[in-house]
Structure formats: structure tokens, C-alpha cells
Amino acid sequence: MYHITETDHLDIPALEIYTELSETQLYHCREPQAGLFIAESPKVIDRALDAGYKPVSLLVDEEELHKDASRILERLGAMAGEPVPVFAAREEVLRKLTGFPLTRGCLCAMERRTLPSVGEIALNASRIAVLENVVNPTNVGAVFRSAAALGMDAVILT
Structure with a gap:
């Protein structure tokens, strides 16, 4: 279920997760529970929905409500539980958030899951890539893509 609120400004407390919090702050915002992340x-x-992550809210360009974002709304409509707040705004309002048009016109705050322990990961994985003491994360994305291409069951960062 979802509920759409049209807005012409971003100074709504429920939008602070999009407008005020950095990635690190999102990660820690619900401690001791797992925090949030933004799917873009x-x-x-x-x-993320396929992987079982729970949406907290959606911020969408109102033009996208009947385009690419419509399938997300369809999925939210089929979900049980509390309605997910959907905030729709014009492109020029959203541009204030990013400084440029949202490329795909849709952001979703989602609950992080508690990370499994290394032991829990190792129980179900036969091939694990381990990145130990990463100092410069520049190429971590390439390592994850390579691990996926090589059929690794997990990647562990220390």
C-alpha cells in the first residue's frame, strides 16, 4: 500500500532522510538497529524489493508517476502493512535537492538489514572473495563485478 503526497517544497520532516542526512548518517540513524539506504x-x-528490502518512503518526480515509477507504485500497492509514503514533486523542486535533474526521477529510502556474521556467510558459501584492510576503495566496485562474473557466493570486506 502507498499514499501519495504532492509537494512543492522539500522542507517536510519526513523528507529529511533525503535532504539532510549523509550516507554515513543514514547508516547510523536508527542505532542500535540497522539504518537506512537510498535506492536511486x-x-x-x-x-532491492526483489531482495526483500523494506521501503520507508519514496521521493519521485511527478512526471515519473505514470512512467518508470509506476511499476514501483504497483509493487507498493500489492504490499501488506502500513502504507508507504510517496512524495511527488516537480523536477525544479527536486533539482534543489541534487543540483541537477534526477536521472531516473525516483529515490527510495529503504531499511538496511542486520548484516550476517562471517560465520553465517561461510556456512552457505563455497567461494568467497575477501578484501582485507581496504585503504583506497576506488576499485572495490570492479572487484564486486568481477566476483559476480566469477560466480563468487560472497564478498567479505574487512
Whole structure:
């Protein structure tokens, strides 16, 4: 279920997770429980929903409500529980948030899950890539893509 609120400004307390919090602050905002993350396109939001992540709210370009974001709304409509707040705004309002148009017109705040222990990961994985003491994270994305291409069951960062 979802509830759409149209807005012409971003100074709504419920939007602070999009407007005020850095990635680190999102990670820690619900301690001791797991924090939040922002999924940044309908495709990424779809993948997160497929993986079982729970949406907290959606911020969308009102033009996208009947385009790419419509399938996300369809999925939210089929979900049980509390309605997910959906905030719709014009592109020029959202541009104030990013300084440029949202490429895919859709952001979704989602609950992080508690990370499994290394032991829990190792129980179900036969091939694990381990990145130990990473100092410069520049190429970590390439390592994750390579691990996926090589069929690794998990990647562990220390």
C-alpha cells in the first residue's frame, strides 16, 4: 500500500532522510538497529524489493508517476502493512535537492538489514572473495563485478 503526497517544497520532516542526512548518517540513524539506504532508480528499487528490502518512503518526480515509477507504485500497492509514503514533486523542486535533474526521477529510502556474521556467510558459501584492510576503495566496485562474473557466493570486506 502507498499514499501519495504532492509537494512543492522539500522542507517536510519526513523528507529529511533525503535532504539532510549523509550516507554515513543514514547508516547510523536508527542505532542500535540497522539504518537506512537510498535506492536511486526504478531498476535499483525493483532489485532491492526483489531482495526483500523494506521501503520507508519514496521521493519521485511527478512526471515519473505514470512512467518508470509506476511499476514501483504497483509493487507498493500489492504490499501488506502500513502504507508507504510517496512524495511527488516537480523536477525544479527536486533539482534543489541534487543540483541537477534526477536521472531516473525516483529515490527510495529503504531499511538496511542486520548484516550476517562471517560465520553465517561461510556456512552457505563455497567461494568467497575477501578484501582485507581496504585503504583506497576506488576499485572495490570492479572487484564486486568481477566476483559476480566469477560466480563468487560472497564478498567479505574487512
